[in-house]
Each structure stands twice: as C-alpha cells, then as structure tokens.
Amino acid sequence: MDETQNKEQATSTHKIGIYLWIWGLLFVLSFFSYMVDWYAFQGLLRWSLILTFMFLKAGLIMAFFMHLFWERYALVNVLLWPMTAIACFIVLMVAEAEYTVFTRALYFFVGG
Amino acid sequence: MSENTLNNLPGGFKGMSEDMGSDQTAFKGVQWGKVMMWIFLLSDTFVFSCFLISYMKGRASTVVDWPNTSQVFSLHVGDVPVPLLLIAIMTFVLITSSGTMALAVKYGYERNRKMCAWLILATAIGGLTFVGMQAFEWSKLIHEGVRPWENPFGAKQFGSFFFMITGFHGTHVSIGVIFLFIFARKTFRGDFDTGKRGFFTTMKSDYVAIEILGLYWHFVDLVWVFIFAFFYLW
Numbered sequence: 260m261d262e263t264q265n266k267e268q269a270t271s272t273h274k275i276g277i278y279l280w281i282w283g284l285l286f287v288l289s290f291f292s293y294m295v296d297w298y299a300f301q302g303l304l305r306w307s308l309i310l311t312f313m314f315l316k317a318g319l320i321m322a323f324f325m326h327l328f329w330e331r332y333a334l335v336n337v338l339l340w341p342m343t344a345i346a347c348f349i350v351l352m353v354a355e356a357e358y359t360v361f362t363r364a365l366y367f368f369v370g371g
Numbered sequence: 372m373s374e375n376t377l378n379n380l381p382g383g384f385k386g387m388s389e390d391m392g393s394d395q396t397a398f399k400g401v402q403w404g405k406v407m408m409w410i411f412l413l414s415d416t417f418v419f420s421c422f423l424i425s426y427m428k429g430r431a432s433t434v435v436d437w438p439n440t441s442q443v444f445s446l447h448v449g450d451v452p453v454p455l456l457l458i459a460i461m462t463f464v465l466i467t468s469s470g471t472m473a474l475a476v477k478y479g480y481e482r483n484r485k486m487c488a489w490l491i492l493a494t495a496i497g498g499l500t501f502v503g504m505q506a507f508e509w510s511k512l513i514h515e516g517v518r519p520w521e522n523p524f525g526a527k528q529f530g531s532f533f534f535m536i537t538g539f540h541g542t543h544v545s546i547g548v549i550f551l552f553i554f555a556r557k558t559f560r561g562d563f564d565t566g567k568r569g570f571f572t573t574m575k576s577d578y579v580a581i582e583i584l585g586l587y588w589h590f591v592d593l594v595w596v597f598i599f600a601f602f603y604l605w
Contacts, residue, residue, distance in 0.1 A: 356432040
C-alpha cells in the first residue's frame with residue numbers, strides 16, 4: 260500500500276481551479292464559434308475565426324485536460340511531431356482538389 | 372518512479388534526449404498503459420484526419436454547390452428556424468462531460484472514491500445524451516431524404532461524408548459510454564482502492580486507469596471540436 264501511495268504522488272493532482280478555468284474557457288470559446296455562424300460571418304473572416312477558436316479549444320483540451328502541459332518532452336514530442344505528416348497530407352490534397360475541380364470544370368462545362 | 376527522482380531529471384529538450392537515450396524506459400513517470408492509450412489515440416488521430424481530409428478534398432473538388440449546413444442542421448423553435456441549434460447543444464453537452472471527466476481523474480488520484488464515481492457516472496450520462504441527440508439528428512436527416520448517395524440540398528457527396536464522419540465519431544462516443552459505465556461501477560465498488568484484479572487481466576486495478584479512460588474521452592471531445600469546425604461551421 261505504501262508503494263502505491265508513492266506512485267499516486269508521482270502523478271500528483273493539480274488544483275481544482277485550473278480545471279474549472281479551462282472548463283469555463285472551453286464554454287466561452289464554443290459559444291464564440293457558434294456566434295460565428297449566428298452572425299453569418301463570411302469569407303476569410305469566418306474561416307480565420309473558426310480556425311482560431313478550434314485550435315484554442317484543441318490546445319486547451321490537450322494541454323490541461325489531457326495533462327500534456329505537465330508531461331515530459333519525450334512524450335509530448337512523440338505525440339506532436341507526427342501531426343506535421345497530416346499537415347503535409349492536407350497540402351497535397353488541396354493541390355489535388357484544385358486539379359480535380361479544374362478538370363471537372365473543363366470537361367463538364369467547357370467540353371474538353 | 373517517484374516525484375523526487377523525476378524532478379531531478381533535466382527538463383525540456385535536453386531531458387527528452389536523455390530520456391530517449393537512457394537505455395531504460397523512454398517515457399519516464401508515465402505508466403505503460405497510459406503510453407499505449409496515447410499511441411492508440413495518435414493512430415486514431417490519423418484515421419479521423421483521413422476522413423476529414425477526404426471530406427475537404429471532396430467538398431473542394433465538386434462543381435455543385437455544397438449544402439448550407441447552417442440551414443440543413445437548423446431546428447425550429449416554435450416557427451423560427453434556429454441555425455445549428457442541435458449541434459450547439461451537442462457541443463456543450465460534450466464539453467460538459469469532458470469537464471466532469473477531468474474532475475473525475477483529479478478526484479481519483481486524490482482517492483476520493485465517491486466523488487470520482489459520481490463524476491464518471493455524470494460523464495457517462497452526458498455521453499449518452501450526446502449519442503441520443505445524434506440519433507435524433509440522423510433520423511431527422513434521413514426523413515428529409517439525405518442518403519449517402521444523394522440529398523435534396525446540394526452536392527451528392529454531402530451525405531456520405533456526413534454519415535461516415537459523424538457515424539465514426541458517434542461509434543467512439545458509444546464505446547466510451549460503455550466503458551464509462553463499467554468504470555463507474557468499478558469505482559463505486561472500490562476496485563481501485565482495494566487493487567482488485569480486473570476481468571480481462573490479472574493486474575491490480577489502479578486509479579491511473581481512470582486517467583487513461585479520461586484520455587480517451589477527452590480525445591472524443593477533441594475530435595468533435597474539429598468536426599464541429601470543419602463540417603458544421605465551415
């Protein structure tokens with residue numbers, strides 16, 4: 260029992276305040292992102308607001324609810340660097356989509 | 372590894388290189404089950420990314436107008452259509468359950484069995500509410516004629532992406548809810564205090580299991596953040 264007690268100490272808990280703060284912030288940020296739709300912002304403003312609130316929410320959840328903020332860099336880096344592969348994939352598929360829509364427009368409407 | 376030993380290790384990138392080259396455990400102070408859950412979540416991230424990227428590609432390459440999600444997912448309150456109302460409620464329900472889960476993990480480590488168990492139960496009920504509302508949303512859209520191959524609102528690809536992405540996420544939530552109920556029962560019974568051995572394993576139960584379950588649950592919430600932004604709001 261003594262040994263388990265020690266193990267518990269190793270993953271010691273944080274003050275409840277931090278969780279409540281993050282919780283509150285997540286609610287506020289969600290409300291903001293809903294307001295983006297409510298006020299029907301369009302174009303670049305809409306997209307940048309959506310992305311900002313999304314990344315803020317995701318960051319807060321990962322850093323504090325999933326405790327990554329308190330983990331050692333060995334784990335944090337193993338988890339975050341693979342995300343660059345996803346970013347590369349997105350860039351590739353944007354290029355691919357542009358090519359596809361170009362050929363579709365060409366053959367459907369212009370007629371080759 | 373006790374807190375003291377951990378604190379004596381160098382932090383930051385220097386610590387990372389020493390941890391990785393220590394010829395021992397690479398992830399110091401992290402229980403192996405937690406590492407396994409993180410690796411699983413990393414692979415799951417790639418699965419969801421593939422879905423969302425294929426959705427992006429599909430939506431960007433269609434020459435037909437994409438359905439206006441703000442209208443498609445609106446609910447009528449009285450006679451007034453409120454855009455995305457159900458989705459907004461679902462988002463808030465999921466965030467609420469994520470918060471209760473975070474507190475459950477905290478109380479678990481403080482060995483506050485009752486609080487921990489009630490909070491896990493609250494999380495499970497939140498998840499169940501979410502799945503229920505998703506079922507409602509699906510049946511509403513199916514009644515309106517949305518199919519994976521066609522829909523009355525615009526580009527045909529809309530239905531297949533909608534059912535695939537929200538369906539896969541809903542499956543994750545459902546699996547999470549099942550495990551939350553199981554863990555609520557285990558916690559109420561005191562398995563994590565007595566170190567009772569699990570059903571599928573000979574290893575002793577430990578409150579770290581609740582943090583691992585919490586990681587999964589927060590991940591489900593995390594994925595919803597991205598689905599909400601890209602599928603519903605974009």
